[in-house]
Amino acid sequence: xxxxxQPPSMDCAEGRAANLPCNxxxxxxxxxxxxxxxxxxxxxxxxxHGLKNNETNEMASLIITEDRKSSxxxxxxxxxxxxxxxxxxxxxxxxxxxxxxxxxxxGTRLTIIP
Amino acid sequence: GAVVSQHPSWVICKSGTSVxxxxxxxxxxxxxxxxxxxxxxxxxxxxxxxNEGSKATYEQGxxxxxxxxxxxxxxxxxxxxxxxxxxxxxxxxxxxYPGQGGNTIYFGEGSWLxxx
Numbered sequence: 001x002x003x004x005x006q007p008p009s010m011d012c013a014e015g016r017a018a019n020l021p022c023n024x025x026x027x028x029x030x031x032x033x034x035x036x037x038x039x040x041x042x043x044x045x046x047x048x049h050g051l052k053n054n055e056t057n058e059m060a061s062l063i064i065t066e067d068r069k070s071s072x073x074x075x076x077x078x079x080x081x082x083x084x085x086x087x088x089x090x091x092x093x094x095x096x097x098x099x100x101x102x103x104x105x106x107g108t109r110l111t112i113i114p
Numbered sequence: 115g116a117v118v119s120q121h122p123s124w125v126i127c128k129s130g131t132s133v134x135x136x137x138x139x140x141x142x143x144x145x146x147x148x149x150x151x152x153x154x155x156x157x158x159x160x161x162x163x164x165n166e167g168s169k170a171t172y173e174q175g176x177x178x179x180x181x182x183x184x185x186x187x188x189x190x191x192x193x194x195x196x197x198x199x200x201x202x203x204x205x206x207x208x209x210x211y212p213g214q215g216g217n218t219i220y221f222g223e224g225s226w227l228x229x230x
Binding site: 042104105 | 118120148150157158159160163205207209218219220221222223224226
């Protein structure tokens with residue numbers, strides 16, 4: 001499984017864009033990059049995923065470098081409710097049936113400052 | 115997005131007893147469900163993967179006789195912690211996969227287990 005590296009913590013001012021980096025230098029060609037976040041004492045919440053093109057949805061944007069060795073999750077206008085641990089995960093296949101598992105690293109603890 | 119529900123959200127049990135946690139996919143059929151556990155201030159650790167109608171695949175170091183997983187239908191998986199001990203106290207989280215390539219894996223709200 002490809003591993004990911006994220007900074008342990010980051011602060012961001014409320015209303016500013018939060019940019020969370022992730023390194024996944026051993027990613028394989030058919031592996032997707034997924035982002036989840038976990039607010040204290042809750043299950044992880046899906047944010048966004050991508051393969052090689054940049055992606056945007058109502059929550060965030062995902063920028064993947066051309067060599068796919070790193071990516072950045074962008075929260076365009078951070079609010080206090082965005083304070084959470086953010087996990088960057090590379091999806092791996094575990095069987096020929098296309099089943100997949102998500103292996104979590106330590107994530108980035110993002111704190112939005114008023 | 116898709117909804118995955120866990121029950122109970124928290125449970126306290128006595129040491130030596132067994133406790134069952136249910137995980138349901140409410141609006142899709144989950145061919146695969148995953149069970150994680152999370153200790154305070156730590157990341158999620160995958161315990162096992164279960165496919166509907168077959169035996170679960172456990173991660174290295176997870177005792178299959180202690181953590182019984184059943185995935186009898188496409189919308190329900192259960193985790194039974196047998197002969198629970200205080201060290202089994204943790205946050206248990208399930209996730210469900212719809213089974214089509216490229217789709218997202220969705221997580222339940224988690225279940226807090228406290229063994230006293």
